[in-house]
Amino acid sequence: MSDRTERAFAPEPREPSRRRFMIAGEHVILRAFERDDIERCYRWMNDPNIVRTLKSRYPIAFQNEIDWLERAMRVSDDERHFAIERRDDRTHIGNASIHDIDWVSRTAAFGLFIGEPSAWNRGFGSDAIATLVRFAFEEMNLRKLHINVFDYNDRAKHVLETHGFVQEGRLQKEFYREGAFHDIVILSVFRHAEEKPQ
């Protein structure tokens, strides 16, 4: 796979271990989307194991996914989208987005999934969350992030709590799926702990 998202003009990073990529974690990098990501995105957005954790309900047509990807590749003031790649073999394993960015309040929402089943439970999701949060705080200068997660998504809640997210709210019986109404929990993290209400 080519290194087409690397930038020769990127500022010299503080840590030598991050030198090769613009946004790098320990095990993953976050890069811009490219047109040839479409097949994977289409497959993941039609995988019931992934869709179960998202608000999406209906099968996604290939053209819908092309439209989404075209949007994700455009520069936008209030959202940014990233492909998650493994650092070791540069395979595309998932997607991440920061959205609803409020540049005055310096807050945003985000979402993320590891779509490739072979990459689940191997630490990539955790590293992708840590990398995305660090980028949002240190490079985008945001001060607070939140994410909405289905209450039944124990794995996501566990990983987010590991990274300092706390439950800030709960939308009771908000979403109907598989014959029942489910709560959605709102988890958030502040850049500076002293901002967090006690």
Ligand SMILES: CC(C)(COP(=O)(O)OP(=O)(O)OC[C@H]1O[C@@H](n2cnc3c(N)ncnc32)[C@H](O)[C@@H]1OP(=O)(O)O)[C@@H](O)C(=O)NCCC(=O)NCCS
């Ligand atoms: C949530 C998600 C990103 C985690 O990625 P991942 O690469 O599979 O997860 P990791 O390997 O980094 O970490 C898994 C952790 O969850 C734990 N875990 C796994 N299944 C669990 C469960 N049912 N309940 C609680 N914890 C669970 C593991 O033990 C591990 O914890 P540890 O690091 O403390 O040992 C991934 O599962 C995913 O993409 N899910 C679908 C999308 C989603 O839920 N998005 C919500 C936003 S995070």
